[in-house]
Amino acid sequence: MDSISESKPVCYDIFNGDADGICALHQLRMAFPQEAIEVTGVKRDIALLEKIQVRAGDHLTVLDISLDTNVDALRRHLDAGAFVTYFDHHEAKSAFQHPRLEMHWSAARDVCTSILVSRFLEDRYVMWAIVAAFGDNLIHTANGMCMQQGLTWVDRGQLQELGKLLNYNAYGEQLSDLHVHPAELYREVHRFANPFDFIRSSPHFLALQFAYAEELTYLNDLHPVEVRKQSIIYILPDASWSRRISGLLANKLHEEQREFSFAVLTPKTTGGYVVSVRSAHPEAKPASEFCSSFPQGGGRQLAAGINHLEVAEVEQFFRRFFEYFEDI
Structure with missing residues (x-):
């Protein structure tokens, strides 16, 4: 932080470390490239807005974390003069309006945060929204999206596996429990505009695939x-x-x-x-x-x-x- 100019606004990308959070940010940054400080964690680590201090003019992009859990920190950052763009699909009983808060929210059963981002981007990167929907276990919704895109059953199976593996990596009590840090996994995902290229080319996919298959055997007992x-x-x-x-x-x-x-x-x-x-x-x-x-x-x-x-x-x-x- 010492290297950041005191007068220059800071951008933060604050996202859940699971499939939905990663795919949502990936879509946004493909559409709107921007240097930002990444704030994320294990899937259950959702009080992420508490982890930063902001100044007037800073911009926060918040993805797939509960507003209710973060409402006090959100109000504090807005009062400090920050601008916030918020995409989420969890319950938001504490939701409120603010001139510097742009809220994209739905708690409908058939949406996840990546679907909300995809709709905002007019489905420009809808394949990644499908990955996230599979990761969030919205199987019926994801299959319907696959049909709209004319994907084969083999294609669907690959996207479903990718969503499952991205989600699998996010579960843990602390970051040391995870196979890959969510920020690192996001950066790897962000190298690929097409999820099928990630599946074919990324060593992270193979590593998670192997680890999941090994640990799945423990469930037999x-x-x-x-x-x-x-x-x-x-x-x-x-x-x-x-x-x-x-x-x-x-x-x-x-x-x-x-x-x-x-x-x-x-x-x-x-x-x-x-x-x-x-x-x-x-x-x-x-x-x-x-x-x-x-x-x-x-x-x-x-x-x-x-x-x-x-x-x-x-x-x-x-x-x-x-x-x-x-x-x-």
Whole structure:
């Protein structure tokens, strides 16, 4: 920061480190190239606006992180004179209007942040929005977009795998859990205008493909800790691979057994658990509504989570989870 002129406004690209955040920023920067300071982290590290200090005239591009979680920092940066462009698809109960805030938001079930960016850019780079949609487990939406683009089933399979792997890399308690730092992965993605070229040419794709295939074998020994008529809970072992695979396991379970709602609890090295929840009935029983009832919870109707659940709260979590998702 010392090398930045005191009089020159600073640009920040602040993005979720998962497939959606990376693909959203990639599209924007292909359309509007700009030097910026990148601020990102693991998928659950969403209080990213707290990590910067701004001055009047600075510009923040914010992608795929909850406004509700960042609302205090957002107001502080706007009060300091910063300009903010915000794209997101999570719940935003704290949303507000401001002359220096440009908000592109929707909590519709069939959108992710990259789709919102793609629409803003008139689908100029829609292939990357498809990758993100697959990564966010919006399979029906992504397949529909593939049909509109005339893609073959082989093409769809490749884009789905890429989205899955970009998302897989983002899961972890801390950056050291990840195979590739999200900022580095974004820069690698940004070398390729076409996702199929990334798949064919990037060593990062092969590395993530190999790592995912290896860790997927660990799931063969997993069993749920409790099963009810309409909902199931898993608790993963305390291991680095658990923290990397937890979110994709929740997506995988949802895809394979859509009639069930799922919770996946993953131990944290500092104690307690991080929780991934998937709802079988997202409109009647939104996962976001359930998770938001916990202090560090939130998300979307279909997929939500809790960033920290104390060990002493697990029994209460089980009771509330089954009360909520069994009452259909």
